[in-house]
Amino acid sequence: MTKFRHLIWMLIATGGLILSASQSQAQMRQPDVGDQPGLLPDESVELDPQFRKTAVLYRTNEPPGTIIISTQDRHLYLVQGNGRALRYGIGVGREGFQWQGLLNITRKAEWPDWTPPPEMIARQPYLPRFMAGGPGNPLGARAMYLGTTVYRIHGTNRPDTIGTAVSSGCFRLVNADVADLYERVPVGTKVIVRQKPEL
Numbered sequence: 001m002t003k004f005r006h007l008i009w010m011l012i013a014t015g016g017l018i019l020s021a022s023q024s025q026a027q028m029r030q031p032d033v034g035d036q037p038g039l040l041p042d043e044s045v046e047l048d049p050q051f052r053k054t055a056v057l058y059r060t061n062e063p064p065g066t067i068i069i070s071t072q073d074r075h076l077y078l079v080q081g082n083g084r085a086l087r088y089g090i091g092v093g094r095e096g097f098q099w100q101g102l103l104n105i106t107r108k109a110e111w112p113d114w115t116p117p118p119e120m121i122a123r124q125p126y127l128p129r130f131m132a133g134g135p136g137n138p139l140g141a142r143a144m145y146l147g148t149t150v151y152r153i154h155g156t157n158r159p160d161t162i163g164t165a166v167s168s169g170c171f172r173l174v175n176a177d178v179a180d181l182y183e184r185v186p187v188g189t190k191v192i193v194r195q196k197p198e199l
Contacts, residue, residue, distance in 0.1 A: 035116075035120075035124065035127060035138050035167075035168070036138065036157065036158060037114070037127065037128055037131050037136065037137065037138055038131075038136045039136055039157050039158065040135050040136050040157065041135060041140075041156070041157045041158070041159055041175065042159065042160065043159075045159040045160050047089055047159070047162055047163070047174065048089070048163055050089065050163070051074065051075075051088075051089020051090075051162050051163045052089060053086065053087070053088050053089075053177050053180065054086075054087055055080070055084060055085070055086055055087075056077075056084065056085055056086075056087045057083055057084060058077055058079065058080075058083065058084060058085035058087070059083055060077075060079055060085075062079050062190070062192065063079065063081070064079050064080055064081035065078070065079065065185065065189060065190075066078075066079045066189070066190045066191075066192065067079075067105075067153075067185065067189060067190070067191045067192070068085075068191075068192045068194065069090070069092075069153075069171055069191065069192065069193045069194065070194055070196075071092045071093070071098050071100070071165075071193065071194065071195055072194075072195060072196055074089060074090055074091070074092060074162075074163045074164070074165075075087050075088065075089060075090060076088045076089075076090045076153070076171060076173065076181070078181065078184060078185065086184075088173050088177045088181060089162045089163055089173070089174075089177070090162065090163075090171045090172060090173055091156065091158075091161040091162050091163065091164050091165070091166060091167055091171070091172040091173075092164075092165050092167060092171060093165060093167050093168065093169040093170070094165045094166050094167065094168075095165065097167065097168050097169040098165070098169070098195060099151075099169060099193065099195075100193045100194055100195045101192075101193050102190070102191070102192055102193075103146040103147035103149065103151075103190075103191050103193070104146075104147060104188055104189060104190055104191060105144045105145065105146065105153075105185060105186075105187055105188065105189040105191060106145050106146070106147055106148070106187065107144075107145040107187065108142070108143070108144050108145070108182060108187055109133075109142070109143045109145075110133075110141070110142055110182075111133035111134060111137070111141060111142075112133050112137070112139045112142070112143040112154070113130065113131065113132050113133050113137075114128075114130070114131040114133070114137050114138060114139050115129070115130050115131075116128070116129070117150045119150075120168055123168075135157065136157055137157065138156065138157055138158070139152065139154040139155060139156075140154055140155015140156045140157060140172070140173075140175045140178060141155040141175040141178055141179050142154065142155055142175075142178045142179050142181075142182040143155070143178075144181075144182065144185065144189075146191055150169070151169050151170050151171075152170045152171070153170070153171045153172075153173070153178070153181070153191070154170055154171070154172055154173075154178060155172065155173060155174070155175040155178040155179070156172040156173070156174065156175070156178075158172075159174045159175075162174055
């Protein structure tokens with residue numbers, strides 16, 4: 001009887017491993033739902049109240065003008081000083097594409113063109129090799145480029161993805177919010193990306 005139970009548990013465990021592996025492979029082949037070139041943004045999408053731009057109490061030792069991104073909470077904070085910040089709802093990288101670090105904004109662009117990097121093309125060969133800026137561009141109305149990486153803080157033509165983890169590592173805001181942030185921060189702005197809240 002004990003051997004029979006052991007055999008049953010081994011079969012269940014093996015089945016679970018096979019299912020898990022096949023799901024992981026399927027995820028790697030799935031298109032990035034956040035990259036839909038040519039799709040015009042649905043302006044009727046209403047953000048969940050927690051992801052709407054708002055002034056909040058925010059304790060930090062970072063100076064005013066610093067951007068702090070909390071990928072876990074799906075929020076971007078622009079430090080205002082005196083214990084306050086502007087909080088924006090964001091979309092973040094999906095599992096396997098999240099990261100953390102300290103960078104600066106090295107470039108800004110209005111209605112940026114989009115050239116998907118080779119790694120993204122390899123994962124999603126259906127993507128265009130180049131797309132001019134405009135409402136159907138996945139980078140949206142504004143982009144702020146982070147260091148020498150391929151990552152950006154940018155707008156989106158998919159406002160329904162704010163508050164989710166679907167991107168290839170960039171941080172997306174609705175177009176109205178990214179335009180607001182764009183006007184508030186210069187090139188050189190310090191950007192801190194955190195996976196978990198500061199203790």
